[in-house]
Structures are given as structure tokens and as C-alpha cells.
Amino acid sequence: MTSNPSKSGEIKFGTDGWRGIIADDFTFPNVRKVTRAIASYLETAYSQDRPVLIAYDTRFLADEFARTSAQFWQIWAGMCKLLIGIVPPQ
Numbered sequence: 001m002t003s004n005p006s007k008s009g010e011i012k013f014g015t016d017g018w019r020g021i022i023a024d025d026f027t028f029p030n031v032r033k034v035t036r037a038i039a040s041y042l043e044t045a046y047s048q049d050r051p052v053l054i055a056y057d058t059r060f061l062a063d064e065f066a067r068t069s070a071q072f073w074q075i076w077a078g079m080c081k082l083l084i085g086i087v088p089p090q
Contacts, residue, residue: 022060028068035069039077051079055087 020026
């Protein structure tokens with residue numbers, strides 16, 4: 001019997017970013033976990049006087065996930081800017 005990777009509790013990243021299924025492993029609690037991990041890294045790697053930009057694309061609930069990340073970022077790390085409107089990936 002093979003285990004379902006999405007039920008393992010692991011957050012996985014690939015070459016294009018987070019690999020996950022919305023509402024399975026790509027969840028609001030996991031968005032907060034990833035936001036906190038990024039904030040921890042950036043605290044040591046970059047000047048804190050520079051804002052972090054948070055954007056989203058057209059995927060399901062992307063605006064809500066971005067808003068959650070921005071709110072959590074402001075609590076834990078400080079300055080961020082949430083770009084309003086869809087931003088296509090480059």
C-alpha cells in the first residue's frame with residue numbers, strides 16, 4: 001500500500017514553487033507556516049527596511065491565500081505590500 005503524499009504533512013516545493021492540492025495540503029494553516037518560514041529566512045538575509053511584495057494569479061482562492069499571507073506577514077515580520085489584482089507569472 002502506498003501512502004498518499006498529500007497526507008504526509010510535508011510541504012513540497014518544485015521548480016515552479018509549492019506542489020500541492022488546494023484544501024488538501026495547500027491550506028490556510030500551511031500558507032501561514034510557509035509565510036513564517038520565509039519571514040525567518042528573510043530576517044537574516046535581507047534588510048528589514050525593504051517591503052515584501054505579495055501577489056497572486058488566477059488560481060482558485062489565490063486572492064484569499066495572498067491576503068492570509070499578507071496579514072500573517074504583518075504580524076510576524078513587518079512591512080509587506082499586497083498587490084491588488086491578478087499578477088501573471090513571469
